[in-house]
Amino acid sequence: MKNALSISGLTAHYDRADILHDINLSIPVGQSVALLGRNGAGKTSLLNCLFNMGPMWQGQIEVLGQDIEGMPTYRIALLGMALVPQGRGRFPTLSVQESLRLAGLAHRPQTKDRWTLERIYDGMPRLYERRQSSCSALSGGERQLLALARALLTQSSLIILDEPSEGLAPMTIQDTLLPQLQSLNQQGITVLIAEQNLSLALELADRALLLGHGHLVYDGPAAQLRQDAALLQRHLGL
Numbered sequence: 476m477k478n479a480l481s482i483s484g485l486t487a488h489y490d491r492a493d494i495l496h497d498i499n500l501s502i503p504v505g506q507s508v509a510l511l512g513r514n515g516a517g518k519t520s521l522l523n524c525l526f527n528m529g530p531m532w533q534g535q536i537e538v539l540g541q542d543i544e545g546m547p548t549y550r551i552a553l554l555g556m557a558l559v560p561q562g563r564g565r566f567p568t569l570s571v572q573e574s575l576r577l578a579g580l581a582h583r584p585q586t587k588d589r590w591t592l593e594r595i596y597d598g599m600p601r602l603y604e605r606r607q608s609s610c611s612a613l614s615g616g617e618r619q620l621l622a623l624a625r626a627l628l629t630q631s632s633l634i635i636l637d638e639p640s641e642g643l644a645p646m647t648i649q650d651t652l653l654p655q656l657q658s659l660n661q662q663g664i665t666v667l668i669a670e671q672n673l674s675l676a677l678e679l680a681d682r683a684l685l686l687g688h689g690h691l692v693y694d695g696p697a698a699q700l701r702q703d704a705a706l707l708q709r710h711l712g713l
């Protein structure tokens with residue numbers, strides 16, 4: 476399989492409002508890609524289409540080689556794609572360790588480099604220190620780590636993150652989030668990350684996608700987008 480994700484002719488709408496217009500893109504296995512766009516550009520809607528849990532859509536979406544038209548969300552997840560949702564999900568009364576153990580129950584095929592609780596704690600010592608705490612008592616940065624760890628424990632090879640830096644202090648992004656996200660790609664995981672934080676997105680990804688009012692207005696090297704002041708000003712207000 477060459478592509479982790481293939482999208483062609485994707486158009487999506489809520490009621491009568493068109494949200495995405497003729498999106499075409501594919502993401503090769505192992506690539507890290509940033510999805511950029513202002514508030515309301517359609518980033519979350521696009522990510523939700525991939526899990527069949529957002530707007531109605533037409534076109535074709537292939538996740539890890541499988542056409543997902545009409546497929547229920549839980550089956551799409553079992554193909555090996557995990558979502559770290561905007562707001563990091565909710566896990567109110569569980570402890571960190573319980574939450575991680577639950578995520579590890581996903582029925583994914585055995586893989587060579589399986590993620591285990593020990594491997595998670597090794598790479599994220601902060602979660603080890605907080606393993607007995609209630610998830611609701613975690614800081615924003617710790618919750619983001621937990622959400623990422625849960626995605627890894629599903630043994631997914633394609634991880635989708637929706638604005639992971641939202642609400643985090645710049646220092647937390649730099650010291651806690653960035654190194655963890657950078658290590659995903661080094662571990663061979665394909666990453667699609669929706670972000671409004673341009674510098675974080677461009678530090679993580681070699682390739683950038685830019686959505687403007689539901690149209691894909693840029694798909695190319697991240698470094699080249701950084702140089703395009705007119706496009707950044709028009710679609711990100713920078």
Ligand SMILES: Nc1ncnc2c1ncn2[C@@H]1O[C@H](COP(=O)(O)OP(=O)(O)OP(=O)(O)O)[C@@H](O)[C@H]1O
Nearest residue numbers: 489492494512513514515516517518519520521671
């Ligand atoms: N459930 C819904 N019903 C109707 N319209 C919606 C719904 N969810 C989102 N929209 C609209 O779809 C458009 C795209 O929203 P979306 O959340 O996908 O954008 P976004 O780029 O992720 O923005 P943000 O960065 O603010 O999360 C917006 O105009 C939004 O108001």
